[in-house]
Amino acid sequence: MKEQFLAFVKKEWFHIWRDKKTLFILFGLPIVQILIFGFALTNEIKNSRIAVVDQSKDETSQRLIDRIASSRYFDIEEFLKNGDEADGAFKRGKVKLVLIIPENFGSSLKHTNHGAIQVLADASDPNTASTLTSYMQAIVGDFQSDLNEGKKLPYSIVPEVRMLYNPQLKGAYNFVPGVMAMVLMLICTLMTSIAIVKEKETGTMEVLLVSPLKPILVIFAKSTPYLFLSFINIASILLLSVFVLGLPIAGSLMLLIALSLLFSVACLSLGMLISTITDSQQTAMLISLMGLFLPTLMLSGFMFPIENMPLPLKIISNVVPAKWYYFIVKSVMIKGVGLKIIWKEALVLTLMTIIFLGLSIKNYKVRLALK
Amino acid sequence: MKSISVNNLSKSFINGKETVEAVKPLSFEIDKAELFGFIGPDGAGKTTLLRMLTTLIIADTGTATVDGLDVVNDYKEIRKRVGYMPGKFSLYQDLSVQENLEFFATIFQTTVKENYHLIKDIYDQLAPFSDRPAGKLSGGMKQKLALCCALIHKPTVLFLDEPTTGVDAVSRKEFWEMLKRLKEQGITILVSTPYMDEASLCDRVALMQDGKFLRIDPPSQIIKNYSKKLLAVKGKEMFPLLQHLKQIDGIEMAYPFGEYHHVVLQNDATSIDQLKSKLQSTQELEIKPATPDIEDCFIYAMQNN
Amino acid sequence: MQKAEENTQYAITAKNLTKAFGEFIAVDHISFNIKQGEIFGFLGANGAGKTTAMRMLCGLSKPTSGEATVAGFDVSSNPESIKKNIGYMSQKFSLYEDLTVMENIRFYAGIYGLSDKDIKEKSAHLLQHLHLDHEKNKLVGSLPLGWKQKLSFSIALIHEPKIVFLDEPTGGVDPLTRREFWEMIYEASQRGTTLFVTTHYMDEAEYCHRVSIMVDGSIAALGTPAELKKQYEAESMNDVFLHLARQATRQAD
Numbered sequence: 001m002k003e004q005f006l007a008f009v010k011k012e013w014f015h016i017w018r019d020k021k022t023l024f025i026l027f028g029l030p031i032v033q034i035l036i037f038g039f040a041l042t043n044e045i046k047n048s049r050i051a052v053v054d055q056s057k058d059e060t061s062q063r064l065i066d067r068i069a070s071s072r073y074f075d076i077e078e079f080l081k082n083g084d085e086a087d088g089a090f091k092r093g094k095v096k097l098v099l100i101i102p103e104n105f106g107s108s109l110k111h112t113n114h115g116a117i118q119v120l121a122d123a124s125d126p127n128t129a130s131t132l133t134s135y136m137q138a139i140v141g142d143f144q145s146d147l148n149e150g151k152k153l154p155y156s157i158v159p160e161v162r163m164l165y166n167p168q169l170k171g172a173y174n175f176v177p178g179v180m181a182m183v184l185m186l187i188c189t190l191m192t193s194i195a196i197v198k199e200k201e202t203g204t205m206e207v208l209l210v211s212p213l214k215p216i217l218v219i220f221a222k223s224t225p226y227l228f229l230s231f232i233n234i235a236s237i238l239l240l241s242v243f244v245l246g247l248p249i250a251g252s253l254m255l256l257i258a259l260s261l262l263f264s265v266a267c268l269s270l271g272m273l274i275s276t277i278t279d280s281q282q283t284a285m286l287i288s289l290m291g292l293f294l295p296t297l298m299l300s301g302f303m304f305p306i307e308n309m310p311l312p313l314k315i316i317s318n319v320v321p322a323k324w325y326y327f328i329v330k331s332v333m334i335k336g337v338g339l340k341i342i343w344k345e346a347l348v349l350t351l352m353t354i355i356f357l358g359l360s361i362k363n364y365k366v367r368l369a370l371k
Numbered sequence: 372m373k374s375i376s377v378n379n380l381s382k383s384f385i386n387g388k389e390t391v392e393a394v395k396p397l398s399f400e401i402d403k404a405e406l407f408g409f410i411g412p413d414g415a416g417k418t419t420l421l422r423m424l425t426t427l428i429i430a431d432t433g434t435a436t437v438d439g440l441d442v443v444n445d446y447k448e449i450r451k452r453v454g455y456m457p458g459k460f461s462l463y464q465d466l467s468v469q470e471n472l473e474f475f476a477t478i479f480q481t482t483v484k485e486n487y488h489l490i491k492d493i494y495d496q497l498a499p500f501s502d503r504p505a506g507k508l509s510g511g512m513k514q515k516l517a518l519c520c521a522l523i524h525k526p527t528v529l530f531l532d533e534p535t536t537g538v539d540a541v542s543r544k545e546f547w548e549m550l551k552r553l554k555e556q557g558i559t560i561l562v563s564t565p566y567m568d569e570a571s572l573c574d575r576v577a578l579m580q581d582g583k584f585l586r587i588d589p590p591s592q593i594i595k596n597y598s599k600k601l602l603a604v605k606g607k608e609m610f611p612l613l614q615h616l617k618q619i620d621g622i623e624m625a626y627p628f629g630e631y632h633h634v635v636l637q638n639d640a641t642s643i644d645q646l647k648s649k650l651q652s653t654q655e656l657e658i659k660p661a662t663p664d665i666e667d668c669f670i671y672a673m674q675n676n
Numbered sequence: 677m678q679k680a681e682e683n684t685q686y687a688i689t690a691k692n693l694t695k696a697f698g699e700f701i702a703v704d705h706i707s708f709n710i711k712q713g714e715i716f717g718f719l720g721a722n723g724a725g726k727t728t729a730m731r732m733l734c735g736l737s738k739p740t741s742g743e744a745t746v747a748g749f750d751v752s753s754n755p756e757s758i759k760k761n762i763g764y765m766s767q768k769f770s771l772y773e774d775l776t777v778m779e780n781i782r783f784y785a786g787i788y789g790l791s792d793k794d795i796k797e798k799s800a801h802l803l804q805h806l807h808l809d810h811e812k813n814k815l816v817g818s819l820p821l822g823w824k825q826k827l828s829f830s831i832a833l834i835h836e837p838k839i840v841f842l843d844e845p846t847g848g849v850d851p852l853t854r855r856e857f858w859e860m861i862y863e864a865s866q867r868g869t870t871l872f873v874t875t876h877y878m879d880e881a882e883y884c885h886r887v888s889i890m891v892d893g894s895i896a897a898l899g900t901p902a903e904l905k906k907q908y909e910a911e912s913m914n915d916v917f918l919h920l921a922r923q924a925t926r927q928a929d
Binding site: 386389411412413414415509510511536537538539540541542544565566567568580609610613626627628629630666669670673674 | 720721722723817818820821822844847848849850851852853855858859862863865866876877878879882883901902912913914917918921922924
Binding site for chain 2: 003004006007008010011014015018019202203204206207208209210211212213366367368
């Protein structure tokens, strides 16, 4: 039994290892995805063009504007008369952010120690918007502490931030969990879905069938190398996001890896299920791409917030394994929560795995399908 | 105990709107260590029959046993004992010769070493290429490797589905010599082939057409039973001669056969001279009695089926 | 048409035709002339270089050195004209199984630019000749193999090519249909079509006007079946073939 299993795993490993093109995609894809998303996030932060509405026109507001203009992050493109013009400026695509200093900003600060400003950001590109507003907040914060030097009662400037066009800022910082879900789904499901069906097509299945191999052994042995591959991919995605993108892992690393492996196993069993019910590589590939990859992209919450979806889609999204995994990664990696909060999601993934595995073992035909 | 015993086995497939009877009810037995050939063209039902015996598909009617085991109920046990080489080359093309062999040895829970004596003859020819991917071997070599892999667990019965199709004449001859040696080791061998000339290499053959056995006997017996008078005719212009022959009364069939045309006479009484006079040929003709071979028998049986 | 006048008496000529893949010389200086209307058997063991040679003659692969003309056109400089003037049929690639008989005929006739009127006439004639009138709306996949092969051959002839290449046309076909197929080959030959045939059935080698046998990329023997049998003191073409092919040293496919 054990020798059979190991020999089978070895054989599968040879198939993967000798197909260099596919191997390159398997390892290259996650790295490329992370880097593309990463650079989209880190590039455009210098010399972003902004507009300013200065309705206060006093010494303090001028000093704030000078401070902003002198920073390397922002270039003031134009001055607008009032806040209503901001929309036009955004739509023309000229500016990414509008700073509104209301009337009596200086005097209000002097008399009440309290001043409010408004920061409007074009959040149709959520990553850039969130970066720019945080820079703006930092500059205003600096400005405030300079003003407060030697003061008994500190001034406080409260920037009111408004994200236009995508108020929930979905997507920012969230791409790493999204990429992980996508990559694991792709590698585990797509690659395994063609694994058994390929043997059917080449005719080797006939020989395997007329051998003492047990179906369950074939299914487990075929999944094992891909599980190993997905582990390597999980590691490389996490390393890249920590060391290249500077995104820390807030929660437990062990928990994150363990649950990622659970998700991989779920995807592998789903791939096996597809492989057992199809009889050509083409069909298997189409099912995995159209039937699984697209829903993963659309319904996992990665691209579009599930809360905003119509009810039928909300219900459907529950059967997408990536939805649960995406929530797990976001929670563990970004929010830093433990198993106590996400055990339900983990349980759902476990149940899905058991169902997929059971179905694929049941569907594994011990004889040739009639044609 | 018979090695194979088949009783009323049949199988139909649905092809579009039609039901095709791939194998019509067949019954036969095969002895231990017999080299048995299923001879027939593509579509005769050879593959379906072999697949039923190797437990890959379930028959519509009838029963069959391999080594005394039922092909439906005892399929697990049968799969441990038999060797099978499907029609399509079915080894891993990206695995080397050595890797393929080791893989199949392990899944049959044995080692290459344990049964090396069985495959030694064949493997010696493959040894120089042991690191070469199976996909890069020549057609003949591929077949030899597939045979090694099917033999590695010392099967009691060996099923070979068209092992020599698409293989050149030299490799075919070598392949059959190997089968003969395996038979001497006590292995029952069932082999299917579309090549009529390979029939004479079997102990017994079944001539198959449209899911039926036209004949089932030792090849020499089949030839002995050929009841018609057969002539071989040769001329300078062969094609016009053939057309001419077909129009003559008293000739049941005329068809090209190697460098001659074979002529099947309706009536044994017709002599060569009578035929010559009927032909009234302008060209010089060579006409002589011919000994039928399996192909003549097959053609005759097909025509009168 | 530049070379047409030179070689009008021959349908195919090859002179020192060679194809090398790196170090490996697949086809090594082969030369022959094939007359119009000739049935030329092109034999060789697996890996002897038959397929490579045939690809060059069909204009699918450029020779490394040497020359060849097919229907008067040079294979290196004018492969497109060759493709218009030849027909090709192989056991592996023949017809679309999921199209009907008539759809297949229309498709192939259309590829060669036959007019609607021509297609109608020719397909009617073809169907009648093959006794396929009643099957014309059936899917090709549901026909017996022998019929498929005969249909495939007839379709390869539909644009009246001067030369037809047949790559193992009768593999797996029953002995009776195989002979009917050869009768079709004879008929085409009598109408002046040149036929270039490969086969693994040695009895079919006897039906050819002339036969060449390739061994290790070269032509080891060329002549009529009778000449070859005499030369090698053999009883049949099978013996001639075995005698020559056993001398092969090459292994790869």
